[in-house]
Every structure is written in C-alpha cells, then in structure tokens.
Amino acid sequence: MTxxxxxxxxxxxxxxxxxxxxxxxxxxxxxxxxxxxxxxLPDFVIGDDGEPLWFTLDLRERSAxxxxxxxxxxxxxxxxxxxxxxxxxxxxxxxxxxxxFEFFKNSESEKITFYSRGNYxxxxxxxxxxxxxxxxxxxxxxxxxxYAKTANYEKLAGNDGxxxxxxxxxxxxxxxxxWL
Numbered sequence: 001m002t003x004x005x006x007x008x009x010x011x012x013x014x015x016x017x018x019x020x021x022x023x024x025x026x027x028x029x030x031x032x033x034x035x036x037x038x039x040x041l042p043d044f045v046i047g048d049d050g051e052p053l054w055f056t057l058d059l060r061e062r063s064a065x066x067x068x069x070x071x072x073x074x075x076x077x078x079x080x081x082x083x084x085x086x087x088x089x090x091x092x093x094x095x096x097x098x099x100x101f102e103f104f105k106n107s108e109s110e111k112i113t114f115y116s117r118g119n120y121x122x123x124x125x126x127x128x129x130x131x132x133x134x135x136x137x138x139x140x141x142x143x144x145x146x147y148a149k150t151a152n153y154e155k156l157a158g159n160d161g162x163x164x165x166x167x168x169x170x171x172x173x174x175x176x177x178x179w180l
Contacts, residue, residue, distance in 0.1 A: 042093030097151035120150040140178025
C-alpha cells in the first residue's frame, strides 16, 4: 500500500468516526431537517394565577406486566413499575424536550441528556445525585398514560395547543428498559 493510499484510508476512517460520534453525541443545538414542535422563543409558561405551570417527570422501573400498542412490533412495560425518582418540571417552551433540557442544563447533582436522530430528540441518559446512571435508550415513554411522541414532538399544551387547559401534560413517565 502506498503512502497516499494509507493517508486516504486514515482520512476516511477519521471522517467516518467523526460523523458517527457527532450523530450519537446528542448535540442539542444541531439544526433539524424539518420544523418540530419546539418554540422559536422558548420561555417559562405562567398560568392565570401568575405561577409557572409544571408537569411531573417520573423515572420508573419496568413493570411486571406489559402491553402492545396498535401496529407495534414489540411489547412495552406498563407504567406502574417501582418509582425510581420524580421531579416537578416547569413548562418551558412548547415541548417536553425544551422543559427537561432547561430544567437539567445547570444541575450539578442530576442530569438527563438527549440524543438526536434525524428530526427527533430521544432521552439518552439519566444520572441521579448518588451517581446511579440509567441508559434511557430503551426506555418506554408515556404521556399521561399514553405512548408519547419523541421529546421534541411531545407538546406540553396538549392537542388543543392552549396552555392552562385540561389536556395539558400532567405526568411524563420514563420506564427504564421499558421496551421488551
């Protein structure tokens, strides 16, 4: 093999490695190919009483029972497994992604991170204050008891798009290793 071929092979390897690392790294600032549900000017959502609106984020163990959504190829855990940790997350922007990212971005004791694939942000990892780490890439995500869309498409204001109404998100549940 010539020096030129070796350099070309090495450059190709570096390029492939860099692209792979970038696609798996979860850069939350990378542009998406299409518009998602995120706000163009995210801010905290304040209710009529002047207080921030919020939802509960639960991290749960897998349940002993499972279900299968219509048209799903795999079963998933039900959302009634043992509670690992719960947080009260203020609404920020329009989506679960914006709120959870904002809540954890400056936290020194606990973290939840995301990764992106194409136009979607998925939960990647959770680290609790005691150092326990949870890989969330096979987690089942439920929004008020129903299968949730990806984090940047799961709206806080529900289907009507209006904050402060009955269909606003109340509980988002992450079931650790929930896809069976």
